[in-house]
Amino acid sequence: MGIKTRSDCQAKKVKSLFCFGGEMYPKLTIWEKGGMAALKRVLVIILMVFNFSPCAFGWSSETHIFIATEAGIKNPEVTCFPDLAREENIILAGPFHWHDAAPTTIVTPDYIDQHQITEGMYVKVGAPESKPIKMKVPDPSGVLYWKILELYQHMKGRTGWEYEYYLTNIAHYVGDLSQPLHNFPYADHPAGDGKAYPEIGFWAKEHHQQFDSVLDSFLPLTGKEKETFQKMINPIQIASVDDLKKEISKIANSAISLANKCYAEKRLLTKDEALRQIAMSVSLLRVIMKNTNQ
Ligand SMILES: [Zn+2]
Numbered sequence: 001m002g003i004k005t006r007s008d009c010q011a012k013k014v015k016s017l018f019c020f021g022g023e024m025y026p027k028l029t030i031w032e033k034g035g036m037a038a039l040k041r042v043l044v045i046i047l048m049v050f051n052f053s054p055c056a057f058g059w060s061s062e063t064h065i066f067i068a069t070e071a072g073i074k075n076p077e078v079t080c081f082p083d084l085a086r087e088e089n090i091i092l093a094g095p096f097h098w099h100d101a102a103p104t105t106i107v108t109p110d111y112i113d114q115h116q117i118t119e120g121m122y123v124k125v126g127a128p129e130s131k132p133i134k135m136k137v138p139d140p141s142g143v144l145y146w147k148i149l150e151l152y153q154h155m156k157g158r159t160g161w162e163y164e165y166y167l168t169n170i171a172h173y174v175g176d177l178s179q180p181l182h183n184f185p186y187a188d189h190p191a192g193d194g195k196a197y198p199e200i201g202f203w204a205k206e207h208h209q210q211f212d213s214v215l216d217s218f219l220p221l222t223g224k225e226k227e228t229f230q231k232m233i234n235p236i237q238i239a240s241v242d243d244l245k246k247e248i249s250k251i252a253n254s255a256i257s258l259a260n261k262c263y264a265e266k267r268l269l270t271k272d273e274a275l276r277q278i279a280m281s282v283s284l285l286r287v288i289m290k291n292t293n294q
Contacts, residue, residue, distance in 0.1 A: 058083065058097055058176035059278070060213045066220055067175045067278050070233070071285035078164075079171040092138065096173065098182040099142035099252070102191040103200055103260055107145065107183075107252040109245035115139040115192055116146040141192040144182065145248045148173050152244055155292040167289065174285045177251050178277035180259035180269060181211045200263055207268060214274045232279035238287050247287075251280045 058064070061080045068076035086093035099115060101107065116139060121132035139146075151170040158166060176182050185191045185201035186208075221229050238244050258273055269277075 058172075058182055058212065059179050060216050062216050062219045063212075063278060064172060064175045066215070067281050067285065068171050069220070070229075070282045071171065071289065073167065073171055073285075073289075078168045079175065082169055082172040092136070095138040095140065095142040095144075096147045097142070097144060097176050098186070099144045100186050100189060100191045100201075101141075101183050101252065101256050102193040102195060103185065103197060103256070103263075105192055105256060107249040107256070109242060109249065111192075112145040112149065112245050112248060115141060115143055117143050117150070141190060142182075144173060144176060145245075145252060148177065148248055149241060149244060152288060152292070153241065155288070158292075163292070167292075170288060171285055174281050174288065175278070177248065177284075178255055178281040179211060180255040180262065180277065181208050183252050183255040184259040184263075203263055203266075204259070207262075211269050211274075214269050215271065215278070218271060229275055229279060232276055233283050233286075234279075236283055236287050238291055244288075247284055251277075251284065254280065 059067070061077075061083070064080050064083075065076045068079040073079060082093075082096070086097065105111070117136050118139075119134060120137050122135050122137075123132045124130055148170060151166050151173065155163060155166040155170065181204050184204050185197035187201045187205045188196045188198040189201065190196055191201075218225070220226075236247055238247060255277060258269070258277065262269060
């Protein structure tokens with residue numbers, strides 16, 4: 001399909017830069033809001049060492065396309081664009097695709113609010129005299145849930161190509177949301193609670209790509225299998241942003257619980273489990289389209 005998968009990523013230099021150990025990660029100095037004044041006074045300097053996991057891709061392009069097709073998106077291939085777009089700035093755009101929840105996490109609307117994109121002032125380490133640049137910085141454990149909310153709010157009132165742009169993006173992230181390992185610790189990176197879970201995380205890293213592509217040989221579904229899949233899609237209603245947070249939480253919690261189950265049993269996702277997960281993505285995407293389409 002020409003869409004990069006995690007294996008492509010692994011073959012590239014980017015992996016050696018970002019996927020091995022923390023010492024090679026770029027170091028950024030962030031001044032909290034009011035950056036220039038803070039710079040002059042040199043009151044507080046927060047040194048952030050980014051510790052993202054940009055090689056954790058999402059469902060395969062085949063699966064993303066299937067989710068988009070089932071949701072009724074006219075040109076489903078475009079929903080794979082965010083996996084390429086993030087390579088332009090993988091440190092900042094990578095965390096849109098996952099949230100490394102601790103294994104005991106129960107995602108709630110409040111939890112979603114705690115892991116978002118915030119604004120800070122960036123100054124290159126070793127060059128404190130350089131002019132700070134205002135930039136948006138994602139929570140290092142990943143902002144997948146929050147990103148879906150942000151896009152949903154951008155979609156309202158938009159039409160034409162602008163609407164299509166946001167739809168393309170939200171369709172991708174609503175797809176990523178149901179991949180169990182996109183909601184689970186990765187390697188020894190700090191999870192949403194700030195703690196590392198290396199045993200679980202390295203197991204998840206090892207099997208990530210197998211989870212991503214578990215459905216590839218079965219897609220697109222046809223005949224009886226497609227009928228069975230259609231029955232897995234439960235229509236939902238969303239009347240407010242808070243409702244959307246609750247629906248995101250449900251899918252995330254289902255994904256976390258399934259990831260825990262697979263880890264406990266040391267096995268991969270089954271075809272049936274994967275289909276039930278993506279049916280939740282299709283269902284959420286349908287209601288998002290229904291609520292936002294003018
Ligand atoms: Zn993705």
